[in-house]
Amino acid sequence: MVYRNNLVFLIEGAVYVNLHHINLDLLIAFIESALF
Secondary structure, X not given: OHHHHHHHHHHHHHHHHHHHOOXXXXXXXXXHHXXX
16 A cells, blocks of 8 residues: 555656656655655
């Protein structure tokens, strides 16, 4: 359950990043915070 929720959050975050062209360092930090 928690893993699935994090995965959905990560996908939504990735879409947001792609739409807003946030730089790679922030994307990496976002992924790390979503997974850990």
